[in-house]
Amino acid sequence: MAETKFPKRRAFAMQKPRKTERTESPRRTERQRAADKRRREEARAMGGYAKGPKTPEKRMTALQPGQVRITGLIVDELTRALGVILKLDGPADVLMKLFFRSNPRLGMRDRGIIAEGIYYALRHLGTLSWAMHPVPPARAPRLVALATLARQHGIESLPPASIGREEGPLKNVLAADFSKAPPHIQAELPEWIYSLLEAQYDDTKELYASMLEGAPLDLRVNLLKASREEVLQELAANGVEAYPTPFSPDGVRLPTKPGLTQWPIYKEGKVDVQDEGSQLIARLLTPRRREMICDFCAGAGGKTLAIGALMRSTGSLYAFDVNEKRLAGLTPRMRRAGLSNVHPIAIRSERDERIRRLQGKFDRVLIDAPCTGTGTFRRNPDLKWRLAPSELDRINKIQKDVLEHASRLVKKGGRMVYATCSMLRRENQEVVEAFLEAHPEWHLVPAADVFAQQGIQFDASQWERFGSYFQMLPHVNSTDGFFAAVLQRD
């Protein structure tokens, strides 16, 4: 995904409990304390699994419009969060974490409503901005907060005292007729991204609708430590709804998002969080035991871990990345996963001297290239507003450079997979086509054949649409929009 500037740690000032908060909920009541105790005991009895609607996302699934009581505190705090996040000068997920950390007394229910409000506002920033014109949303976060909560839960759920002087503007925003808005606004996209997607896809209506939804939680079972059946049985025994993913043989899909990191199966390294599309890209590389493999843009190692497990922790798996901090996240993850074949190496650039020394040495190389991340708008809705066309040009150049230099690592007869989490041809097919034109000693291997050899079957329409390439789409496959091409050196 695109490189982003990290927001300042002090983006949000620490909040002291306010008078209103103290009067509304002075302390936990007897009943609340008894419920807390019961939950703790139940979780202990279940070996660490917490039952019930604990996380914001899970809690929100039960909320129906008109059934949620929005307090003044929620309106104020959502306003405070949006006041920073709508400036769009840092990743929203990082800013959200800083916001909630600055406000430790905020209850679970309020956190859930505020988190959903932030995501809703970012997903629908096109229509919100259009309805508020000429006032930029970042300048009027209270109006955005009120309009968001009213669109989600109904205007009657808002406390009249919180609306105050915003009553007129709020009614105008809510009355906006979006059928009169330009098509890119109706799609909740910037015009330039809308135009690129329109030029490529026939079913954009469904695609845009899917990009406004939340993504499911996909887990990858670490086959070194457990089988998928074992994990599914353990989840079922603890009352957690989960299904096998439709294509990835090691994947498990959870419709809700429980507090996974406290679960025994997570702590013991039996599962990791990984979108099904990402799992399939590791499979496309067909890693084998005792091979020499390189994950060129390893980041914090999502795909490295999947590749290492498919190699059964044998051979050598080099994990390169220019971002040392991100790569540092891989070491604890590989320990937890029980992998001893991974060598994380921070490189200066794709032209690093150490890479030159390794030329022609690898059986397989994965290039999970930096990209615009257009395939991840469900999870990162702020990204669509923070991207600029110049960023696509900049990233495109890096993609071509990285592919060129990483390809030199592959030995004769070896393979590489070029992948992105983008749905744009310019970062995908066009990069690969330019490479193949300049390198006749390489050829494209049909992704369908590589999957078929592993017993993974897609609908024929998948290949009719994308030929030898692999492109997952949120509205077709319920995954992020991953792309991959398998290339073989003659």
Ligand SMILES: C[S@@+](CC[C@H](N)C(=O)[O-])C[C@H]1O[C@@H](n2cnc3c(N)ncnc32)[C@H](O)[C@@H]1O
């Ligand atoms: C899409 S992310 C990788 C995600 C990772 N493979 C995973 O599955 O979690 C792309 C990575 O490319 C790295 N990168 C950017 N430029 C690079 C370069 N010239 N050489 C190597 N890595 C680079 C970025 O730091 C980023 O971590």
